[in-house]
Amino acid sequence: MRGASLSWRLHGGYDFRSQARALGTATAEVHLALAQRFPTRTALESDRAAVAETWARRLAIAIAEVPDVGGRRDAVETVYRRALEVEWPPLQRIHGDLHLGQVLQVPGQGWVLLDFEGEPLRPMPERTRHDLSMRDVAGMLRSFDYVAGSIRLDDPERSPDAARAWARDARDAFVAGYAGTTGSDLDPRHPLLAALELDKAVYEAIYEARNRPTWVAIPLRAIARLVERPAAVV
Template sequence: MSEAASSHVALAKSTRNSATPNSAKDDALLASLTPLLHEWLPRQRWFAGKDHPVTGFSLVSATEMLPLDAADDPGLLHLLLRVEQPERTAVPDDDCYQLLLGVRPSLPDSLAGALVGRVEGGPLAGRTVYDAPHDPRLAGLLLERFRRPGTLGTLRFERTAEIPSGLAPRVLDAEQSNSSLVYGDAYILKIFRRVFPGTNPDLELPLALSREGCERVPAPIAWFEAPGAEPLTLGILQPFLHGARDGWQLALAALAAGRDFLPEARALGRATAEVHTALAAALPTPALRGTQTRQLVAGMVERLEAAAKAVPALLPHAPGLRAAFEAVNDLGLRGSGWAQQRVHGDLHLGQTLRSPDGLWSLIDFEGEPARPLPERRRPAPPARDVAGMLRSFDYAARSHQPWHPEWAARCRAAYCEGYAQAGGTDPRGEPELLRAHETDKAVYEVLYEARHRPDWLPVPMAAIERLARSAAA
């Protein structure tokens, strides 16, 4: 029997789901897993609290997707878990993580890298727990569940189209804040690890774009969530763009070959403008003026001050950076206003794909994962996305030795030209707004690199120096 067929049979047999968890059983389950999670969770790429100690866990929900006590077959346990880190004062109370845990008597060698640990006591005593997406059998189960939408314990599955069976799964090994599974080069399932109340924009915006007929973004095929007054989006199944290459890889290849990236950058600008136009047609477009402008600038200044405390190298440039933000505030005081709409929120070359026939697509609409979900769902000037892409061209040029600042400058200009061709307005026509957003992005990059990739810190710091000089002048 194939893995997919085995998963289908196992799914049909799964009848014990924790829709209303037994508190005593779940308390014992969590207590038995806690020592393992203390060791395993902070090591995961997608865990956001690496800099602070974990003092405990609390269980939001537990759903037994496959029986956990089968003699030979693997079990599958879905958990929503709050992580207690008192020193992380900025963490919201409703911040939690999604875990998919496989359970076996022992782990085959092929799954050794997914090991969480062996449980010493409680309901799973003597059994081995591991990260389930790495198990083809359990990954196949997830696809089968999408083929049969409805409720399973504390989970709800939805789909918009028929999904074929028998597609072999594989984990997509990429550095990201989520986990991704590819099924037979036909679909990709993104599993959100850190989840928040409210519909994730990575589901909301592609659905809206699909209704507008925009083909620049893969439309969701299926998704699952934890229902409630504010449902938690847990995962999204989308078409897998087989053979497509991301813009970051293509840009680095162009640099290595010593050639320009101008046609690609111009076409990417057109694609961005098309997506912005469709989003503006699909969703509200409130104007940015008055109090909202002051709030926008205040947020930028606040992020700068917090970053400067964490990264002292920013301090000498803080007055010039603050001037870039205040220029927008000054225009607002004089009556200027700008268009706002829903945007991508974290646009860069790595969030774009070009198909073999040359068509650019935009992906990953969840926004910056470090920002609260309500902030990521808030309308913003399209300049925010443009600034993110301009920063990405700079990153690409800086990653190549020797550094090619003129390569980045030409790409930035071509991108804006393409955007103007498709969108009707050149983002460079609002220089203060664009510079403020690019400065805000560079400040974010400095903080990120200082925490996660110190060797990359010179890349955003070079932009910080340039932007501070520009604003001061």
């Protein structure tokens, strides 16, 4: 099962919670395996500065190409600033572009993660650098929103409540599966996770404006939600 098949299943009220939890577990297992196979290291101030520069550059591009993003610039920068003020976990090798199109459910084996090539718009040297494992978590959280968002675009007469509830349940189950496997106390409102998810939504806004303008509403709704939702105290 991949991302495309979930959209039509959602029309029938498909309950994905147990699958999402298993996917969170599989993602955590991959991260643990990568941390064992490749070296990890402490996040340095230079790492924070590099991430902050990437966030700022991407936001500037989005504001230039998607005017609706500009109205939330101050709020977006506030989310980023909070993420730079909290403690960061060790950096490690990650997938780099994790979403529902990069996973496959294999009968008898469960979820398998595919295509460890990193984010397409990132320069190649950046794709194998030590990074934050939360980046993969953020990517999958955004992917659940995309399933729900595509339903709203395909069937505008349908109440958006069911789609939003599906995405919320999938997100919660995924994080629960991930946290239960890593032993971490991961909160979707963690300042760093919130900032990484927001940056992913900003990236999506640029991508959709360039390639699928009718879909830009999906990341724009996410940006609005993420800047209005308070971060957890850590």
